[in-house]
Amino acid sequence: MNEWRENALSQSHKNEEALANAPIGPLMVKLALPAVAAQLINMLYNIVDRVYIGHIPEVGRSALTGLGVTFPILMLISAFTAFAGMGGAPLASIRLGAGDREGAEKILGNSTTLLLIMAAVLTAVFSIIKEPVLMAFGASEDTIGYALDYISIYLVGTVFVQLALGLNAYITAQGQALVAMCSVLIGAALNIILDPLFIFAFHMGVKGAATATVISQGVSACWVVGFLCSRRSGLRIRPGNMRLSGAVVGRIAALGVAPFIMQSTESLVTVVLNSGLQFYGGDLYVGTVTVMQSVMQMVVMPVQGITQGVQPVMSYNFGAKNHQRVRETFRLLLRTTLTVTITACVLVALFPRPLALVFNDDQELVELVGRVMPIFFGGIWAFGAQMACQSAFMAMGQAKTSLFLALLRKVILLVPLAIILPLVTGNVMGIYVAEPVADMLASATTLTLFLHKRKTLLPE
Numbered sequence: 001m002n003e004w005r006e007n008a009l010s011q012s013h014k015n016e017e018a019l020a021n022a023p024i025g026p027l028m029v030k031l032a033l034p035a036v037a038a039q040l041i042n043m044l045y046n047i048v049d050r051v052y053i054g055h056i057p058e059v060g061r062s063a064l065t066g067l068g069v070t071f072p073i074l075m076l077i078s079a080f081t082a083f084a085g086m087g088g089a090p091l092a093s094i095r096l097g098a099g100d101r102e103g104a105e106k107i108l109g110n111s112t113t114l115l116l117i118m119a120a121v122l123t124a125v126f127s128i129i130k131e132p133v134l135m136a137f138g139a140s141e142d143t144i145g146y147a148l149d150y151i152s153i154y155l156v157g158t159v160f161v162q163l164a165l166g167l168n169a170y171i172t173a174q175g176q177a178l179v180a181m182c183s184v185l186i187g188a189a190l191n192i193i194l195d196p197l198f199i200f201a202f203h204m205g206v207k208g209a210a211t212a213t214v215i216s217q218g219v220s221a222c223w224v225v226g227f228l229c230s231r232r233s234g235l236r237i238r239p240g241n242m243r244l245s246g247a248v249v250g251r252i253a254a255l256g257v258a259p260f261i262m263q264s265t266e267s268l269v270t271v272v273l274n275s276g277l278q279f280y281g282g283d284l285y286v287g288t289v290t291v292m293q294s295v296m297q298m299v300v301m302p303v304q305g306i307t308q309g310v311q312p313v314m315s316y317n318f319g320a321k322n323h324q325r326v327r328e329t330f331r332l333l334l335r336t337t338l339t340v341t342i343t344a345c346v347l348v349a350l351f352p353r354p355l356a357l358v359f360n361d362d363q364e365l366v367e368l369v370g371r372v373m374p375i376f377f378g379g380i381w382a383f384g385a386q387m388a389c390q391s392a393f394m395a396m397g398q399a400k401t402s403l404f405l406a407l408l409r410k411v412i413l414l415v416p417l418a419i420i421l422p423l424v425t426g427n428v429m430g431i432y433v434a435e436p437v438a439d440m441l442a443s444a445t446t447l448t449l450f451l452h453k454r455k456t457l458l459p460e
Contacts, residue, residue, distance in 0.1 A: 016402040019097070019175050019316040028310055028336075034181035035172060035309030040183070041188040049209040050294050052195050054360040056205060059146075061362045063206055065283055067148025068290025069139045069274065072267035073151055074129040077122055077161055079263035080255060084114040085166035087256015089173040089394055090315045092235060096174065097319025101235075108170050109241025110248045113164045119159035127155050134251060138274025139327070144379070149206040157214030165229055166219035167237075173312050174234040181185050187220030258394065259404030272418050280428035288369050293360045294374050299344040299380060302386075303337050303362050314395035320340050323458040330392050337384035345381035349374045375432045379439030386443040396457055401449070409442035415428035 018027060054064040076452040095104035126133070134147045152258035164187065171180040191212050198208030229236045233347035270293070310333050317325040348355065386409065393402045417438055421430030 001016070006065045019093075019313055020322065020325075024313070024325070024332060027313060028329070028332060031172075031175065031177045031313065032306045032309035032336075034177035036305030037181045037185070040301055040305065041184045047294055047297065048192055048195050049213060050290065050359055052199050053281075055211055056199070059205075061287060061360055061365060062142050062283070063146045063291055065287045066139065066148055067206065067209075068286065068293070069134055069137050069143060069147045070151045070154070071290070071293065072137050072270045073126055073133065073210050074154070075266055075267040075270070077126075077158055077268070078117045079163065079260045080122060081115065081162050081166035082092050083256040084111040084118070084162075084252060084254075085169040086259040086394070087111075087254075090311060090397060091251055091255060092170060092310045093173045093315035093395075094319035094397060096234075097316035105235055105238060106241045106245065106248055107252065108235050109166075109238060110244055111170070111252060112167065112237055113242045113244055114249065114252070115162040116159065119162040122162075123158045125154050126151070126158075130155070136275075138278045140278070140283055140342035142283060146206045150210045150455055153207055153210035153214060157217050160214065160217035160221040160306035164217050164224055167224045168229060169240045169308070170235055171224065171233070172308060173315070174232075175312055175417060176234070177309055179232075183227070184224055185225045187216040189217035191218055202223045212433075224354075238357065250309035254399040255394065255397060255402070258390075258399065258406040261388075261403065261406040261411075265406070265415075269410050269414055269418070272415050276418060276422060277428065279293070280422055280431070284365060284368060285363050287429060288372055291356050291369050292373055294359055295348065295355050295373070296377075297379075299341065299348075300383075303340055303384060303387050304338055306340070307333065307387055311391055311395045315397075317353055325394070327393075327454075327458050328364060333391070334385065334388040337388045338381075339384070341384035342381045345377060348377040348380070356427050365431060372429070372432045375429070376435050378442075379436030380444035384437075384443075386446040389446045392450065398453075398457070401453070405442075405446050405449070408445060409438055414438035415440055 018030075022030075050064060050067060051065050054060045056063050092104040094105045095101070095107065100456035128149055131144070131148060134144060136149070139147050139247050164183065167182050171177075171183065194215060195209055197204075198204045198210075198212045204211065225237070227233055228235065230236075242349055249280050270289070273289050277289060297443050310329060311331050314326045317323075317329070322393045352373035353366055353370040355373070356366045358365065386405070392400060393405065414434055417434035418431050421434050422428060424430065
């Protein structure tokens, strides 16, 4: 037993040594590929639900739109996982880089407690107010039933979502990206298998999709918690570290508020888009957002995987004051994310209708998506710069700057534009144009800010 424990600790130290000394290019590939795979797999939870629901005979279009209306609630739940997970994981990496393993485990323990508390509160609150909230989010009399069927069951598994996603960041933070990928893969593979079984074989429809998702997230949560409690993990959940400390929670909150706002404002954006499209166009136009946000996830998730996989390298070396290595890592990260988003922009412009057909075969919806998707995605090519710079600020623990950038694209730019442009033009197309304008302005501002602060944060 002692020999096995020593081997596990030795492997953990090797992972941390790689963060400090391994060649950056191969190290980025080693860490980013599993993280990208994990994000893509995680994306399948919602994407697979939408694909199957969109193809339910006769009611697919209405059911798909109803599911899309629940998206703001799902994003809010996910935002709270980011608050504790992404708020604490970079701090844990920095502590490891500084040689303070005990401090890193204290952060992990406090994050675990925060996730459990938030899961209980979110489940109770949304269970009480779900119907009026969904109506405010753009549901209609034709779609509210499907939205309620899905969210009522999904809320039961909130604690699984919190633990599976929130704690998985701490596996990546210690350089064990492959294990982090497996924790997501297990749940997603199970979801893909269970979805058609519950939806079609058991004739449960939308309720079946939600049931499959809850079961799958539960299995993922058990895997993540089991690993972080085992000797295989360089950071372990220990009961003594789960007692909340004001100082630790304060540091987690200071950094976690930025990713929280990034994800929670996605809910605000969806509400504004859905409400505007419902007012100017109706259910058909609301359905286009469900499809396009699904495609957007297919672009953003891989980029998030790349940035999350690379973030421990920057955090660890920033903590070790190896600034040159942080700079080199960032330059390679920026080139990579821009390559992905530029490629995505080209593909969406060329193949909007085939992408729409993945989610629904209603001809009217497919034709409308084919017209508006190239406009909606017109600024996605620049988004890679914002993601790379924002990830670097997070990795270096720059809470205030990260918070500003989280607010910039969606709250400061996109939401006002989505309200003002259709009012000025008197046309529903103004809502679709708001997205690319916000993307390009936010990306240019973020890159400029990073170049300005780089010399102070990373002196030669």
